[in-house]
Amino acid sequence: MKLTGAEILCESLTKLGVKHIFGYPGGAILPVYDALGKSKLHHILVRHEQGATHMADGYARATGGVGVAMATSGPGATNMVTGIATAMLDSSPVVCITGQVSSKLLGSDAFQEIDITGITMPITKHNVVVSRAEDIARTVREAFVIANTGRPGPVLVDITKDAQQASCEFDWEASTPKLPQKRIRNDHNQAEFDRAVELLNTAKRPIILAGRGIMLSGAMRAFEQFVRTCNIPVAMTLLGIGCFPASDPMNLGMMGMHGEAWVNHAIQESDLLIAVGMRFDDRVTGDLRTYAKGARKIHIEIDRAEINKNVKVDAALIGDARETLEKLVPHIVNPDRGPWLSHIKELKGDSAVRDIQSLPDNGHLYAAHVINDLWKETRGEAIVVTDVGQHQMWEAQYYHHNQPRTLITSGGLGTMGFALPAAIGAKFAKPDSEVWVIVGDGGFQMTMCELATIVQEKINIKIAIINNGFLGMVPNGRNFSTTSAMSPLRSLRLILPLWQTPSASAASASPLAATCCQRFVPHANPRKPFSSTSASSRKIPSIRWFPQAHRSTK
Numbered sequence: 001m002k003l004t005g006a007e008i009l010c011e012s013l014t015k016l017g018v019k020h021i022f023g024y025p026g027g028a029i030l031p032v033y034d035a036l037g038k039s040k041l042h043h044i045l046v047r048h049e050q051g052a053t054h055m056a057d058g059y060a061r062a063t064g065g066v067g068v069a070m071a072t073s074g075p076g077a078t079n080m081v082t083g084i085a086t087a088m089l090d091s092s093p094v095v096c097i098t099g100q101v102s103s104k105l106l107g108s109d110a111f112q113e114i115d116i117t118g119i120t121m122p123i124t125k126h127n128v129v130v131s132r133a134e135d136i137a138r139t140v141r142e143a144f145v146i147a148n149t150g151r152p153g154p155v156l157v158d159i160t161k162d163a164q165q166a167s168c169e170f171d172w173e174a175s176t177p178k179l180p181q182k183r184i185r186n187d188h189n190q191a192e193f194d195r196a197v198e199l200l201n202t203a204k205r206p207i208i209l210a211g212r213g214i215m216l217s218g219a220m221r222a223f224e225q226f227v228r229t230c231n232i233p234v235a236m237t238l239l240g241i242g243c244f245p246a247s248d249p250m251n252l253g254m255m256g257m258h259g260e261a262w263v264n265h266a267i268q269e270s271d272l273l274i275a276v277g278m279r280f281d282d283r284v285t286g287d288l289r290t291y292a293k294g295a296r297k298i299h300i301e302i303d304r305a306e307i308n309k310n311v312k313v314d315a316a317l318i319g320d321a322r323e324t325l326e327k328l329v330p331h332i333v334n335p336d337r338g339p340w341l342s343h344i345k346e347l348k349g350d351s352a353v354r355d356i357q358s359l360p361d362n363g364h365l366y367a368a369h370v371i372n373d374l375w376k377e378t379r380g381e382a383i384v385v386t387d388v389g390q391h392q393m394w395e396a397q398y399y400h401h402n403q404p405r406t407l408i409t410s411g412g413l414g415t416m417g418f419a420l421p422a423a424i425g426a427k428f429a430k431p432d433s434e435v436w437v438i439v440g441d442g443g444f445q446m447t448m449c450e451l452a453t454i455v456q457e458k459i460n461i462k463i464a465i466i467n468n469g470f471l472g473m474v475p476n477g478r479n480f481s482t483t484s485a486m487s488p489l490r491s492l493r494l495i496l497p498l499w500q501t502p503s504a505s506a507a508s509a510s511p512l513a514a515t516c517c518q519r520f521v522p523h524a525n526p527r528k529p530f531s532s533t534s535a536s537s538r539k540i541p542s543i544r545w546f547p548q549a550h551r552s553t554k
């Protein structure tokens with residue numbers, strides 16, 4: 001059957017199981033848009049291409065499948081860069097398709113020609129220019145395989161306009177990926193494996209460091225069995241949250257710069273760290289010269305480039321986390337960890353009493369309370385997509401995730417503006433789940449144009465803007481108010497009603513959100529900078545303000 005390159009692309013994506021594409025049109029990708037109209041694919045018109053990549057990323061993170069974003073050449077493609085880098089640093093399987101000028105114009109600085117494969121070389125797992133219709137099906141199939149095998153990551157496929165327009169025979173069978181033979185998933189050196197087993201069976205003060213790799217390999221069950229068998233407490237990275245239930249007594253909570261102090265103390269005092277699917281990021285280790293000096297280290301990791309990169313380890317088990325953990329379990333001798341677990345309890349001490357949740361109500365609204373109440377109101381079952389800043393860390397501390405893939409956040413790149421679009425992607429991936437955005441007043445303004453996408457697509461996403469009125473996370477952030485008289489956040493109060501059209505009703509808050517909001521109103525700071533109506537007469541809008549929700553220094 002003869003099809004155009006553009007039609008082949010749509011057919012291939014359909015055959016690969018794609019249902020949603022997040023994109024924005026332009027000249028160099030127009031043939032694909034013509035073909036999209038005739039396909040079964042649902043195209044979501046974003047408001048900025050950065051949003052498209054975050055949506056595809058959110059889609060991928062919510063499901064474990066591949067998210068697809070599309071843009072035109074030149075500015076469309078360059079607008080994707082931040083989203084691609086975000087996906088790269090958090091190992092998210094995203095396929096970006098960009099249009100490119102016709103092949104005979106390549107290299108001539110033609111209108112909207114940009115070398116997007118050159119630009120994205122260091123921030124993609126793989127990228128490629130396709131200039132023949134005959135190569136489209138195979139290249140797209142390969143892109144999907146590369147994006148979501150081994151350590152996942154973004155792949156960019158740049159297709160010239162003439163390749164989209166040309167016609168050729170479409171033969172799905174003949175377009176099987178021609179990739180190098182799959183590497184052995186587990187490449188354990190027997191000596192390293194034996195050393196790991198010995199370290200596990202002789203350690204007195206071990207701690208497991210659990211990262212996102214556990215979720216990526218679908219190792220949650222194997223991990224739980226490993227924890228039970230070894231009887232070792234678990235500290236989580238930010239991106240690992242959800243891979244092991246927060247409610248489990250063996251879960252210590254988050255480690256690192258924004259983790260609990262006593263968790264970091266326990267790590268410093270440990271004699272063995274077992275890092276699973278994490279990469280010893282600097283936010284986790286702090287100063288490497290003093291990091292866990294008394295501990296031997298085992299690293300279970302699929303990407304061999306991560307081994308000994310930041311922290312020198314004593315045993316490296318390179319391979320898929322699930323298979324490695326399953327292989328280790330039969331070798332573990334059930335140890336008595338009583339003294340070590342009691343010591344950690346002592347380290348924890350009265351931290352619960354000092355917790356902001358336990359302080360007497362002083363009439364102030366604290367972000368931690370908002371997030372903790374949100375957790376209770378949603379029974380911990382929502383998919384929460386956070387932005388980057390203080391609110392992100394409060395979410396990690398006060399929303400207790402028991403299920404994998406229910407916290408979606410930009411960890412590695414720390415991309416402000418991620419939350420709102422990523423939540424749109426997550427909602428398309430999981431339409432039956434309640435999706436909440438927790439975003440700062442700064443980050444919200446970076447991609448708030450995607451509110452229009454929410455309304456147009458009639459999707460139900462709830463948004464909590466943790467409005468502390470400044471860029472809380474950055475040092476001296478208080479000097480950078482986001483709420484001056486002229487600020488967009490202020491004018492949002494004027495803009496938002498424009499979205500309260502009948503079509504917006506689907507996006508308005510649920511009764512659950514209403515309960516949540518009513519509960520917060522009595523606690524609101526009396527200064528309420530944005531409120532002109534009394535709490536009682538206030539309607540519950542789809543966007544709810546939490547004024548001045550910053551942590552008191554008292």
Ligand SMILES: Cc1ncc(C[n+]2csc(CCOP(=O)(O)OP(=O)(O)O)c2C)c(N)n1
Nearest residue numbers: 389390391414416440441442443471472473
């Ligand atoms: C795109 C981008 N620009 C700048 C930063 C640096 N940065 C990190 S957190 C932060 C402040 C975020 O402020 P806000 O969204 O209000 O959240 P808060 O910290 O107040 O909760 C800034 C500027 C970033 N992470 N991403």
Ligand SMILES: [Mg+2]
Nearest residue numbers: 440441470472
């Ligand atoms: Mg803020």
